[in-house]
Amino acid sequence: MKKAEENPGALAVNLRLLCNRHGSVAAVCRKINVNRQQFNKYLSGTHMPSAANLRIIANYFGLSVPILLSDPEEFQTLIDGNFFHAMATVRQLPEFSRFVSNMIVENNSQDNDIAGVYDRYQFSSIYKGFILKSAFCIYKNKDFLQHYYVERFPSFDDPRKIEYVFKYYGFCFPVADRLFTADFEGIQSNELTFGVYAQVKRNSKKFMFGISSGIAANVLRQPYSTKVVLHYRGPGLLRREHLKALTVMDRNDPAIPREALQYLGDGSDMIQMA
The missing domain is CATH 1.10.260.40 (lambda repressor-like DNA-binding domains)
Structure with a gap:
């Protein structure tokens, strides 16, 4: 920047x-x-x-x-879905203030180490057996670590076209060498998701391995719980090139990091409730 x-x-x-x-x-x-x-x-x-x-x-x-x-393109991505208005509203809620009163982390090296752009991998609940690659960003806003991530699903009939786009916005809480996340889906505004992650460095690569769970407000999107891998790509906010790479991938695709595949396994432990 x-x-x-x-x-x-x-x-x-x-x-x-x-x-x-x-x-x-x-x-x-x-x-x-x-x-x-x-x-x-x-x-x-x-x-x-x-x-x-x-x-x-x-x-x-x-x-x-x-x-x-x-950068204006990055900024446009951030404010899509009236994100900052929603976050400002949440911050003013007394219930939220009480919840985070003991969890606010001052600006330190841990924040700087966590913030940045990640490739996010998990098994897809829409494309069974395929791995969803989304884009995840953590950034510092005043005293809070916040995050947002974007999912894009290609059409079943024409994989060159995008059928679904989901955008999630929320807060991050570093606690006891773990990162807890809480967010909401900002387009349909009907889903809450939660995650917990641990940082791992392997061969100079930075990963976070964790578990994410989500519950939507309607039956079209089933509740789920699944393993998630965050692969650090660099500092800053999401850019257009990050979003262009978002899709679902065959689990044998060599572009998926070996470490991510080892952690995700075959997806058989993904929990979905009809």
């Missing part, structure tokens, strides 16, 4: 997108107490806000400064 002073254009695109989703520019300026004429310079990309104003703007939209300054 470029430094703030080098990337006013990205900020301008992201700010215009946020303002379009939060009402008029004038209303935003009034609420954050920033001069409209000055804010227009931010929107045009001709001027970069001061560090103090960047924090004010980011706080108003419920973001961190690095996310506000991220």
